[in-house]
Amino acid sequence: MASGSALSHNSMNQMTRLSDPPTASASSMPDPDQCWAAVSRRDRVMDGRFVGCVATTGIYCKPSCAARHPKRENMTFLPDPAAARAAGFRACLRCRPDETGRDQRAVAAAIALIEAAEDAPRLNAIAAHVGYAPHHFHRLFKRETGQTPAAFARALRADRLKVALDAGGSVTAAIYEAGYAAPSRAYADAASHLGMTPSAWQAGGRGVTIRWRVVDSSLGPMLVAATDKGLCRISFDEGEEALRTRFPQADLRPADAALDRLAAAVVALVDDPTGAPDLPVDIGGTAFQQAVWSALRAIPAGQTRSYGQIAAAIGRPGAVRAAGTACGDNALAVLIPCHRVLRSDGMAGGYAWGVERKQALLAREKG
Template sequence: MTDISAPTQPPLDDEACWEAVLRRDRAVDGRFVSAVLTTGIYCKPSCAARHPRRENMIFLPDPAAARQAGFRACLRCRPDEVGRDRLAVEAAQAFIAAAMVPPSLEEIAGHAGYAPHHFHRLFKRATGLTPAAYARSLRAERLKTALEEEGGSVTSAIYEAGYNAPSRAYADAQRHLGMTPSAWKDGGRGVTISYMVVGSSLGPVLVAATAKGLCRISFDEDEGELRRRFPYAEIVPGDAAFSALAAQVVRLVEDPTQPVDLPIDMCGTAFQQAVWAALRAIPAGETRSYREIAAAIGKPGAVRAAGSACGDNVLAVVIPCHRVLRSDGTLGGYAYGLGRKQALLERERGE
């Protein structure tokens, strides 16, 4: 088992802790414990037990502080195990990243000191990805970096990224890059991207997609932005079938509470994909802070990086980065203007 020590995390104020307890927020498990004065028990924030009255609850930084104050651990939620789980996930992420060939689930779980099936669930809950998907994302990220280097061939990039055969690299590239390795290296050469600019109550919306799915949704942009991103792709106006897809996007802009079931085709690093998965897991009408998103993917210290990943989101509304606020509850940033962010949040709350 890997020898790991406790992470350093910024503290939350009492009001933020209470709100996290009320919504049983798994994202902040391990950040603090809640102790009940009337029962002498301390719990993790997501504990399923009935909530006590606010005046009967205090918040402590960790289980050790709770025990020192005379409280005992809840037998239902087992708060003492939370910190160990999070550290084990971080150790597994480092183990996967250091391996050129993706390790098996048994190897990853053994490194972390857990049973394979239990750790599979634990890892996915913490990062939004299974260990295998996380490993594939890292390898695809290495492939992307190798492809962007000057002078190298596609074949050498494939093997440098850790692939044993081109077939696996091409399959991963279709999933993570949205196109073949050679097309990515050539700025989208050989790929057809359909687009349409459609009206909405929040302004013009650019909707663009490859054959696989949506690759860009943005406000106040046009064909020129696509050509900048993919200078060698074939960029064509959308047809009647594409118009139906664009109409679905507009309906989501008008009512962001409706379920999202649209095909997507977006590339990103393993970290970005984990952040985007965490964003999609936020229920409509709710918000999270950047700090909570970082904690949700097992990287509590990567608050700024989580914010950058939100900013790198290319599918506005479908990947709901508008649901992320600053820790003080203010709107923070939004690529398409704070007015639009506020409007989307108000629509989700039915205001």
Template sequence: MNQMTDLSASTQMPLDPDACWDAFLRRDRALDGQFVGAVLTTGIYCKPSCAARHPRRENMIFLPDPEAARAAGFRACLRCRPDEVGRDRLAVEAAKLFIGGAETPPSLEEVAAHAGYAPHHFHRLFKRETGLTPAAYARSLRAERLKAALEEGGSVTSAIYEAGYNAPSRAYADAERHLGMTPSAWKDGGRGVTIRHVVVESSLGPVLVAATAKGLCRISFDENEADLRRRFPKADLMGGDAALEGLAAQVVRLIEEPGRPIDLPLDVCGTAFQQAVWEALRAIPPGETRSYGEIAAAIGKPGAVRAAGTACGDNGLAVLIPCHRVLRSDGSLGGYAYGLERKKALLEREGRG
């Protein structure tokens, strides 16, 4: 196997061996398809999530893809089947195009048949790659089209049908989920939406907590009613009530004790991509971090590292959607809307947990 070792050493790929090894130790499914690990003693190559027993570190090298591993003389693991990762991702991309091109949302059976998979298996595969089910992805696409049509002007009714809805009732239901308000309210800059707000103290400074009747729409440090009004210029802003005070108290507990499990109602708008990024952020356990590249890979968009970073910056629910758990690939803190000292403090608290 010395020939394999020599080939690996000459490969000009920007792989970080230590990061790759850590991914294998975590069995990190999010990085499947990004590289493979090849075992010098067995001649086998695997994907990071392979459930097989790990070899000794000195017996493993890392290559950018299965093609490079096969060219070096390795053969695919029969347990984790690393060659199928690329096929799965191509199938998901084809399914997304199929859903996006359909006049009405296709059924799971239709999507799976188009991709060439069994429905139940493809449902799991699609959600693993995108963070959404095929049905949720279709709803997100229609909501985005509705948003674009509303912003172009014209009547709400015409926008609803242009977006591909057969009935206004479904458009309003999707809009409440994805836009945070009804189509009419979105078109009119949030007019008619009531937002209650309160500023509470925490050990990291004052925190603005705001919510609609549906759930929390803004959590931020160092902001007040004036900042909230700039974000929602036509909404009806009101002071907090007992219900909001209770939500705010839970937000403060989350800041002070980040390891505590918490389930709070949300009302945030975002594209399908942003929602997938935010779901990936919420899946990071307290005390752990991810790189922007790992977040992009986790939602099935490994090339969208910069866009994933932008989606982190667009997060309107500080701490609850924990964008502070994302670091640069070199391990440095990177950016944070509320200051690096706060980001460092939050990570230190979670590390102590």
């Protein structure tokens, strides 16, 4: 890791009004072997969980530091920068580990601002609120959540539309209640966030054609279903009845040649889950769910994360239980790899399609 003089303290601007996040305790830290593994792969998700201290340079770094790695025997791991400074180490000038907490607070404050606003705030306003330059905060927000501030705001507005549609009443009223200035924008957002038009969503999929079939895979029978836009359901041990429950008004039809090609790609992915096929998808989800699913797809094959790490990766470190629920709501088994998420104790935990399948997928990836 890097060497250099101690990091100077920068002004926090408006961020001084935000409370500091709780620092990690020694008991909540990963064990030394896990810390070293995270440092070796420069795991950004682990930033804020601990710091690595280098005896030969007197420097401490965050896990994702891009500097050359020291020898393992020269490294110790401490819960946070305060503990490292108390032990006599100085902050790395390259990765700036003292700023990790500030970045996380800034993203959390930006999310709160977006959620509280009736109209989506512009990037300049968000960046000014949290004390960052706009272009820098745009990159930071996307790195932490997997979405740009504008995309997050659009997904949040689509969430509100979904709630308004589910409450009944007219589609037009729901569109304006959700904060849209015009129906055209609502229909454009619905294409990516609801998976169908607002009226079709409210009608349980009415007017939407879904082709489906059950295929054999090495882990058991799989339901593969798709609209004309992409895959809307991949699951084990389900059939037409389950699909009908999800889309009671949709026009369900047998598979055609296009669906057969998608199904073949899905079966191949079960046999080799290290692949990353560029398959079209058509799934609806809330802003939070989509952020979780994006974080799942960002986990490299053969690696795992905890639910807490996923929550932290999307800027919601306190939403561990909600992150677990979003994993359980995943509609595309294997393609969105929720099997790569483990409990904090390293155990497989729950899996919608059976823990044995989860363990088998992980074993194939690691093998």
